[in-house]
Amino acid sequence: MTPRPRPFVVAAAFAILAVTALPAVPALPASPAPPGLPALSSQGLRDTGTIRGRVDVRRPSTPPERRPNVADLGAHVAQSDVSDRLTSVVYFDAAPRTAAAPVPGHAVLDQRDERFVPHVLAVTTGTVVDFPNSDRIYHNVFSLSKTRPFDLGRYAAGRSKAIKFDRPGIVRVFCDIHSHMNAFILVFNHSFFALTDAEGRYRIDNVPPGSYSLVAWNEGVSSGPQPVVVSEGGEAELDFALR
Amino acid sequence: MKRALRALLVCALALSRQLPARAQALPSEPVSIADGHVTISGDVSAAFGGADTGFFNYTDYEHSALRVFRVDLTTAVKLNDHVSMLGEVRTENVGPLQAYAFYLRVRPWARRAFDIQAGRVPPTFGAFTRRIYASENPLIGYPLAYQYLTSLRADALPINANELLGMRGRGWLSSYSIGNPVPAAGLPLASGFRWDTGVQVHAGAGLVDATVAVTTGTLSNPLFRDDNSGRQVAARLSARPIAGLVLGTSAARGPFVTATAARGAVGAGRDGEFTQTALGADAEYSRDYYLIRAETVFSEWRIPAVGAPVIDAPLRALASYVEGRYKIRPGLYAAARLDHLGFSELTGTSVRTTWDAPVTRLEVGGGYSILRNVLVKVSGQHNTREGGRVTHLNVMAAQIVYWF
Numbered sequence: 004m005t006p007r008p009r010p011f012v013v014a015a016a017f018a019i020l021a022v023t024a025l026p027a028v029p030a031l032p033a034s035p036a037p038p039g040l041p042a043l044s045s046q047g048l049r050d051t052g053t054i055r056g057r058v059d060v061r062r063p064s065t066p067p068e069r070r071p072n073v074a075d076l077g078a079h080v081a082q083s084d085v086s087d088r089l090t091s092v093v094y095f096d097a098a099p100r101t102a103a104a105p106v107p108g109h110a111v112l113d114q115r116d117e118r119f120v121p122h123v124l125a126v127t128t129g130t131v132v133d134f135p136n137s138d139r140i141y142h143n144v145f146s147l148s149k150t151r152p153f154d155l156g157r158y159a160a161g162r163s164k165a166i167k168f169d170r171p172g173i174v175r176v177f178c179d180i181h182s183h184m185n186a187f188i189l190v191f192n193h194s195f196f197a198l199t200d201a202e203g204r205y206r207i208d209n210v211p212p213g214s215y216s217l218v219a220w221n222e223g224v225s226s227g228p229q230p231v232v233v234s235e236g237g238e239a240e241l242d243f244a245l246r
Numbered sequence: 247m248k249r250a251l252r253a254l255l256v257c258a259l260a261l262s263r264q265l266p267a268r269a270q271a272l273p274s275e276p277v278s279i280a281d282g283h284v285t286i287s288g289d290v291s292a293a294f295g296g297a298d299t300g301f302f303n304y305t306d307y308e309h310s311a312l313r314v315f316r317v318d319l320t321t322a323v324k325l326n327d328h329v330s331m332l333g334e335v336r337t338e339n340v341g342p343l344q345a346y347a348f349y350l351r352v353r354p355w356a357r358r359a360f361d362i363q364a365g366r367v368p369p370t371f372g373a374f375t376r377r378i379y380a381s382e383n384p385l386i387g388y389p390l391a392y393q394y395l396t397s398l399r400a401d402a403l404p405i406n407a408n409e410l411l412g413m414r415g416r417g418w419l420s421s422y423s424i425g426n427p428v429p430a431a432g433l434p435l436a437s438g439f440r441w442d443t444g445v446q447v448h449a450g451a452g453l454v455d456a457t458v459a460v461t462t463g464t465l466s467n468p469l470f471r472d473d474n475s476g477r478q479v480a481a482r483l484s485a486r487p488i489a490g491l492v493l494g495t496s497a498a499r500g501p502f503v504t505a506t507a508a509r510g511a512v513g514a515g516r517d518g519e520f521t522q523t524a525l526g527a528d529a530e531y532s533r534d535y536y537l538i539r540a541e542t543v544f545s546e547w548r549i550p551a552v553g554a555p556v557i558d559a560p561l562r563a564l565a566s567y568v569e570g571r572y573k574i575r576p577g578l579y580a581a582a583r584l585d586h587l588g589f590s591e592l593t594g595t596s597v598r599t600t601w602d603a604p605v606t607r608l609e610v611g612g613g614y615s616i617l618r619n620v621l622v623k624v625s626g627q628h629n630t631r632e633g634g635r636v637t638h639l640n641v642m643a644a645q646i647v648y649w650f
Contacts (some may be wrong), residue, residue: 068275072287089352153576
């Protein structure tokens with residue numbers, strides 16, 4: 004008797020499965036402001052306005068689950084906190100045309116208790132992000148995102164490695180050893196964005212008067228661009244609901 | 247086959263429906279339902295390899311590790327902080343679904359790493375058994391200790407040394423005079439593809455973990471229902487003395503010859519004497535972009551001495567491998583494994599030689615992650631065997647793996 008491989012049938016079935024597995028990751032605006040948008044005047048920040056509102060995440064958030072590996076000899080301590088998965092980011096679809104170039108900053112994405120802290124990080128282009136390992140075990144931070152692929156290798160507690168993010172976009176970060184660890188870094192080429200607080204509220208200050216489109220993002224889900232008008236020295240309100 | 251394919255697609259669609267509308271795609275993380283009480287994960291792999299005319303990579307008579315389409319679905323049902331159920335169903339080459347693992351896990355003290363598991367439990371012995379999924383194996387082939395089929399069987403016994411020596415290098419389909427007369431595949435040193443049934447206790451304290459299990463089958467022949475009068479006792483101790491280093495040692499012992507075969511050889515009531523005893527040691531070290539693993543498994547089988555020339559000593563085998571992986575750039579790695587399986591000598595009427603043909607395997611390959619959970623692997627194997635019809639085999643294979 005000979006083996007019964009059916010390579011073509013299983014290859015076709017598996018190819019369909021693999022292709023449908025490709026996730027659709029929304030891209031952040033990479034271009035500078037389109038023509039027609041208002042420019043920041045030299046009057047300073049006196050005439051700028053504020054946009055504030057709330058992002059209502061209306062779908063269930065689940066805690067980061069470990070893969071239930073039946074080969075494990077023992078159980079792992081369960082993690083049930085979902086608060087960090089409710090953090091949303093609200094950002095300008097396109098920045099004001101003459102908005103000053105963002106100042107590169109420094110940020111930290113810690114690895115603690117087999118989690119990335121914070122789970123969502125929003126930075127401007129040119130920012131250097133440190134990835135310290137605050138656990139007693141090895142971690143291996145990596146990303147396969149087109150925006151900034153990297154692999155920091157395995158390193159132990161007390162050590163840190165850093166990556167500079169030069170291009171705008173969404174960077175999904177993982178640990179190669181602990182598959183339940185993941186985080187998002189949203190890189191913007193402007194500074195008109197804000198993270199929501201525990202109640203889902205956000206506030207973007209120093210907005211030049213004009214009409215804009217804002218987008219809310221949460222865990223890979225984006226709202227459509229929502230119009231908002233900011234008057235001179237005024238305060239505009241815009242709420243989002245993400246399903 | 248159509249029914250199985252349909253079931254697979256229905257299953258995939260059902261899982262996809264658990265996702266929000268944002269991703270019209272298969273899941274990339276475990277699917278959590280019922281308020282986190284039920285977690286489902288999966289591992290799908292398809293390997294396409296050249297013809298293995300020497301049966302070097304067969305895991306039983308019909309399945310080669312280099313030509314298999316495998317779907318694993320794992321479910322964990324957390325009843326409360328102390329009790330959970332874990333199960334896994336598997337299909338290979340779109341065949342019937344089989345329950346691979348199904349056990350109850352009880353944690354008496356929620357904050358202490360002390361678990362009692364009962365049912366079809368994970369193997370206690372060895373390190374590789376914790377990495378059985380394609381996504382965790384850097385290459386496509388498996389270590390010889392956990393996959394290669396020796397000529398020995400639990401349900402059929404050679405009447406003398408000559409008969410055993412006549413099966414050298416024919417583990418994929420051996421047959422003997424005593425017991426089951428139907429030709430069938432032999433046993434590996436330790437089965438990486440079937441799990442045993444029994445009770446297992448695991449405890450962890452700081453940098454040390456210990457596991458003890460009592461099961462119906464043996465390391466090479468795990469069973470759902472016992473087929474002899476004895477139980478296997480297995481134990482494992484592992485330690486993490488420094489970050490990145492894991493050292494482990496394992497032992498197992500239990501009767502492996504079926505009561506029917508033993509009765510055919512030496513009469514009733516003696517099947518408990520014919521045991522498999524195994525010892526293992528393993529080490530893993532990783533740092534930066536490299537990972538190195540080494541593991542040794544020693545096994546000794548005692549089988550009845552029936553006719554002359556008698557098999558007057560235990561049959562021994564020693565398998566050792568060392569494997570390494572190096573990450574070249576994000577998503578891309580290279581890997582290699584050098585593996586050897588040797589056997590003790592036996593005296594026949596006209597020859598003294600090893601009771602099975604020693605095998606050496608070098609596998610070199612690599613992998614590229616298209617996505618975090620979609621991996622493509624390629625590898626090339628060079629196999630040599632000091633006996634059997636095919637003594638050399640070079641074979642290439644490719645594999646695609648999706649997991650969530």
